[in-house]
Amino acid sequence: MQSMNDYSSAIQLRSDRWSALREAAAALTRDPKAKAAAALRKRVEELFESLAMIEAYWAFPGMPAFDYMRRQFEHGNFEDLAFSTNRVTRALTTGAYRRRHIPLERDSMDQEEQDDEAMLPPEARAMAKPYFEVLIVDNVNEHQERWLKHNVSRMRRPEDQFIYEAVVVPSLEDALVAVLFNHNIQAIVVRPGLTLKSKMDQEVLGRYLNRAGGQEEIEHMLPENYGPELCRLVAKVRPELDAYLVTERSVEDIAGLDLGICRRVFYNQEDFMELHLNILRGVQARNKTPFFTALVEYSKQPTGVFHAMPISRGKSITRSHWIQDMGAFYGPNIFLAETSATSGGLDSLLEPHGPIKESQELASRAFGSKQTFFATNGTSTCNKIVVQALVRPGDIVLVDRDCHKSHHYGMVLAGAQVCYLDSYPLNEYSMYGAVPLREIKHQLLQLKAEGKLDRVRMLLLTNCTFDGLVYNVERVMEECLAIKPDLIFLWDEAWFAFARFNPTYRNRTGMDAANRLREKFRSEQHARLYEAQQSTLKDADDEKLLDTRLIPPPTARVRVYATQSTHKTLTSLRQGSMIHVNDQDFKGQVEQSFHEAYMTHTSTSPNYQIIASLDVGRRQVELEGFEFVQRQIEAAMSMRRAISTHPLLKKYFKVLTAGDMIPDEYRQSGITSYYDAEQGWTDMWDSWEQDDFVLDATRVTLAVGGTGWDGDTFKTDILMDKYGIQINKTSRNTVLFMTNIGTTRSSVAYLIEVLVEIAKSLDELLDDASRMERLSFDRRVKNLMHDLPPLPDFSRFHDAFRPDTVTSEGDIRTAFFLAYDDNNCDYLDLNGSLKDAMDDGQVVVSASFIIPYPPGFPILVPGQVISQEILAFMRALDVNEIHGYRPDLGLRVFTPEALQQLVDAKPEMKKIARVAE
Template identity: 55%
Template sequence: MSRDPQHAYNSAWQLRGDAWCRLDEAADRLTRTTTTGELKDEYVGVCQGLLATLAPLEPYWAYPGTPQFAKVQRQFAAGHYDKFAHAVARINRALTTESYRSGEVDTAGMDDTDMFPADPRTLEQHPVGTTEDLYFEVLVVEKMTEAQERALRKEVRSWRRPDDQFRYELVIVASGDEALIAARLNVNLQAVVIRRRFSHQSTRDLTSLADFVDTRVSEELDDHKSPDERAQILAESLRELRPELDMYLMTEIDVEQIAGRLGPFFRRVFHAREGVLELHLSILQGVAERYRTPFFSALKQYSHRPTGVFHALPISQGKSIVNSHWIKDMVGFYGLDVFMAETSATCGGLDSLLEPTGPLRDAQQLAAEAYGSRHTYFVTNGTSTANKIVTQSLVAPGDIVLLDRNCHQSHHYGMMMAGANVVYLEAYPLADYTMYGAIPLHEIKSKLLALKAAGKLDRVKMMSLTNCTFDGIVYDVERVMEECLAIKPDLVFLWDEAWFAFARFHPVYRGRTAMAAARNLRDRLKSDEYRREYETDFAPSASDAELLGRRLRPDPATARVRVYATQSTHKTLTSLRQGSMIHVFDQDFEQKVAEAFHEAYMAHTSTSPNYQILASLDLGRRQVALEGVELVQRQIENAMQLRDAIDNHPLLSKYMECLRTSDLIPDAYRDSHIAQPLRSGLRNMMTAWENDEFVLDPSRITLSIGRTGYDGDTFKREQLMDRHGVQINKTSRNTVLFMTNIGTTRSSVAFLVEVLVKIAGELDEGIGEMGLGERGRFEQKVRSLTTSSAAMPNFSGFHEVFRDHSGAEPTPEGDVRRAFYLSYDDTNCEYLTGDEVFDKLDNGIDVVSATFVTPYPPGFPVLVPGQVFSREILTFIRDLDTPEIHGYKPEFGYRVYTQKAIEMCGPVLAPTGGQAASRGGEAEPIVEPGPAPLVLTQTVPSGLAPDHEPESGVSDEPASAGAKSGTVTRKARSQRERGGD
């Protein structure tokens, strides 16, 4: 699809960088002696067009700066093409190599106002090659003359000292709308200084930057408001856009009163005539705080200390290696530092992961600030462990949990260990591609309302969803939580963001992350405006059908925002393998969860954690706190360039196609009805991400390959991995998934395009040489991959003996734990082949899975313990293209329960609603009518129960007399809240 060249880019920095490279090439051609006549006129036109492209962008970067760019324009206009070409080559070289960051730029022919000079004293303090990483830019918002700008830059430079850890330059804009443009475009910005005198709207022509102009803020910043009000509005808007930026205010009057009023919006408030040096030092200190890595620094310091180890870990400081005759190559491969930092010590400044009080605690607090959470916890065994920690800390036996059926298997195991009664939520199917999408809000609300009708809403504790899905489908997180809290005001949310940790650091993505949505929702519920909206919108007599069809609002008086997110830092950001984080934004965490969370954390965390993983999490946090915006923008741009390279290539587009948003998200879930939001401009992306129920993460490229005649797994193994060394994770029947990340380079994108072109070229040549019969078989294979749809089964349901039959209406939840442990007695189980299962189903006999059956990838179970087989599920598994299916043994078949075992199982009699409702830290005893809330009252036949008591303390024995009477003591409830006996 042809597009305007400006819209071929989705990041202005990439457009700018490529424009300078093209300008350098065109200017060089222009000055060659062989370039004459029409050819010379052609290159003059090219240079003129590229200068016009760069002109609106350059004011928002410190290098080369507006004066130097204006000088380049003057040289070109005057026809001094040699000088023009030399200046462009110098600037482009500095931008391409990023030498401008360290001041190592050829300054011949330039005056000191054109660009910032190198400070030789600073260069002496740092090794060559490191200072460019310690450069940043500061945005100053104030109307100034050119002379005033030069004076301010000179004054700031005068405060530099040889031992400064960082160096920075200024970007100066005169208006609020341009400040927002600069924040969107310039990824080098780390701080903003707002002064009193700035206009609300630019006098420049911003037509070419329309995608980046926020007219709503411009209207709010009108001149009728006081300078203080305008400064506050601009600061709030900039913080919403770039929350990592440090905000400073400079004012001339009433600085003490203004600091009291506007202090929450700014890091510091300064007097304009007195505070320049202090401002300079504060800017450096603010960046230094984000640069600080408490645990990594402590580990580095430890590695330089001589120690005597007399307890464990022979590898500590490399001692068992450097003295070895046979494994010294280990040092050669890994380097010595990794072993010098190896320790099992929890003292001497290194801190303990289980009870952090020093640098590790500080590192986690810095991570919480960077990710927008109230608390952040490091995990060294991946997000699988993080999910189990959160689940065990929140869910007790008998609690009902709404769970994404297609979630990662770790959630299913977490439900089993916690003893939850699980209600599985169904995602919409994408049968053409043999994959599932996400779970519609209608499906979620219908399950909650059904549980409410059955009188079980008080037992519903948590809902867990995957955001974003493996294939890149992203929820409207805030709306999901808002509408669910309207039905269940204390519902807890666990968002599995294993593949979405990077999203915090992009202004459009951020609003659809768990932590940002939780904070926004909390703030809205506290506002007077929301309270008025709720009172107007509240409909107490609405039927369930009406509630399903309308947007619901939670009662601000009762709703509690309780949100958890688990993220695989190692998957999408910088960390060693298995480095993950748990982020918490729970208003009731300290009161209701902290102790249980600590116990769950202790239960699942090693007492010998890998300190290198912890240090890498600390460093990864530093990276995104200082350059996350830049890295994520580059990631998205690389993905879009890959899409364009495939879809616009005549040979590749013949056999392959990048699926669009409209291919993966049905129109019913896209109010914007934009088929390709990002490809049609940033503004359209923002519109879709603000309004649509689901959106597509543009960094995921699902490539349809059905026309190649290869199924996904064969294409992955035989073509990509075995022949070309291209690693991918997920495939489906007729697609493969490519994901860009913050480590993806343009060269790696180019390599992938080369590989795909080679595959397509060989395929095209092979098809041209096929005989008639061979051609027919190939076309039949293509038809089977492109026209027929695979069976996409829903969750078939738990067998009746594992279902909860209490309540006014039947509901689908099942006891996964009981079904799981039933299989521990081998006499209860047998193996059946797929054909044998089909035969039983044909004869009307239920077949019940005794284990989890999980194709990998994508890694979610299609069968869980206690689930009834269906023909659709068997067909789905049989047609899968992945050879790795956990829980299925090709030589034996499926492990299922015998009919005798099922017949001997009694139905589940679940605890009454008082059990779930009573947890929460109340001090007084409660009285509950009905059966004992802690007891499964069915009698399990001998040989069917596990050999040990469940760790949660749920007993299979009859209740005590006290429990039967309905009285629960304070001690018993306290034990139950901790999940103990």
């Protein structure tokens, strides 16, 4: 039987244990005296022991029912046990326990047993009252527990919007484990009788308590503070929950404590109805969707449409003789809710004052920002909005060179002086990693030495990268602020919106790190540490500063922006995105310019369906994001384990681990893989807390060079065309499988089946291959796995686009618009005239963005000098799609005359600038 270490979450562990118990009980029923019966009984005992550790944290089936089934087994009532376990397992699988009482006795009737939750029509599911569970923390005996649950249940009323059941645990430790195990919990009632320690297995307990602040912190708590401290600790792991504190302490004693997620304090009273109403009100605050609700109501109103959009109310479709199929496909509601009006209870995205404004405020709360703005045309637009709002012409911006192309175009529009940062290369897999902190600090210190630090405006990094590399966000911001205390940070989290709703992942999001820094900078301890370091680093040279973990001054400003593609990792229609802001100077310095930038890039006819989907998607993650993200991670972990341990798959495929994708010097924890075949899953917490970079486990990068197919061929000809498996990202010898909150275990199982079938076909092919065919296969594998062109670094901007030759920033805007005049450009053939010119020592400068896909980021930008390394890389590329490159003409470059004119004009331009000043 697999141990708990074979699972990355308790959700899948519990599901598998109940399924195994059902199978074992059914086998015992068939022949209780068979030779295998002793082994089956032993297995049932082990399963009961395993489930006993975790069942106390769920309301269904509940410990009384669990103990009842255990007694059935001990008394040899195997048929009764089989019946009960079958009902429990089915109810857990279908979600039936969320709608009705599930009887477990064999003579009981369950008329709705065949009604699977998933099989109900959407209308029926929408009409059902949502179910959740309330955790009550109090060290009570069995009789008192029944009294508590009875008092909670008798408060229910037919008019209540939700249904909930109570779970009672005795201790602070149990409560922390419960909120990590049980995704159904939406509220916590902390009563005065709680104790500190759990009776749960300490090894298992420690694994989970690390995510809630660690056992060391818990050990030093005073008994009178257990209640408030529990509210604070739960806020660290599941900040979306509501807590209610019942206490006997005075108001004065409570007032100065950090109560975390506590919504209300009840003083020494048993007012269950008031508690009940508060619990419902708290869940309703997360359940409300102001704009979606307004749009639904609008769709019900009779209107006369005398504005744009013939499709509004579906009139242009219902009256048509030729496009009725469109109406049948989409249904009527989408057209009833389609309008360009901002009246009738709706709102304007550009000037929100009603339900859109309220929806954005709820999203801000959910994602931990100070302000949140919706976008209906993708994160590409979000990136341009933020850059234009914050960057003025001539400002220096440090940019991750292999970031999304929208950032590069944003720099052009803003007129930024761009200082490109190089990521560490992964030549073996033809992909880049992420930008080391030392590289960022080096650039900042160099700019400081040249007196340019006042012009440095922003640091822009991708977190997490397409391949799943995640920065130590807090450390990066701290050390950069130590050099430039007012530096602005833009974290492109297009693929990371889901991270907010997992306690391990959350710590590495821009908004969460910003909130921690704001709190840290206000503390007296931080001020002392800063002063102590300043005296130590007095007169330190750059090398010393690069080797030191720098502490920013307490006066540093926390100015953080994050852009997220909600539609990529959470529930939203395509192009639904958000901008999250946590900027201490937003109100005073940025609000107006942000508004103007938002107006510049946002359509005056935004899609209301996208806005509504963002509103509903926010509701979902506040109420069940924790569960969905856990399931997503579990699906990816299962995929990693299945491929890594399958003897046939290992011959041709390799799942890349953190050790493969992150060099040793950036993994301070020493953890190389999240899964070990002998020990199971290692706890990711240590690496996510310490390392410079970590690997998002939900992205599974598979090296496929061993098959003899390059990544693009494997994706298109094999996975997509032959098996219907869709993926985005490939490199020369890898493909990327991304799980999301909609990924099911069945999807993972199908992928494994496909990979096994591919491996078997390769085995058969090679088994029948001739000697020459085998040599040809081996040559292709060698070419894909070993003979790889090194990835080029950013070369430099041509002197015509640089203010000087000391620091590396360049004027990308001038280069971009210089290319608008064809007279300034020429085309050189990649394998002919371009190579000849470079071999002759000529300086050749790109006039365009050159973006091969894959990998999908610019290897050349306007104004960049083409190096021999870049030329060699481009010539070795075997991809079909290179944006900006014309195979019929060649590479677009600037003429020497155009560049010389700029160089000649620079002294005169400087003179004019001095006169203007």
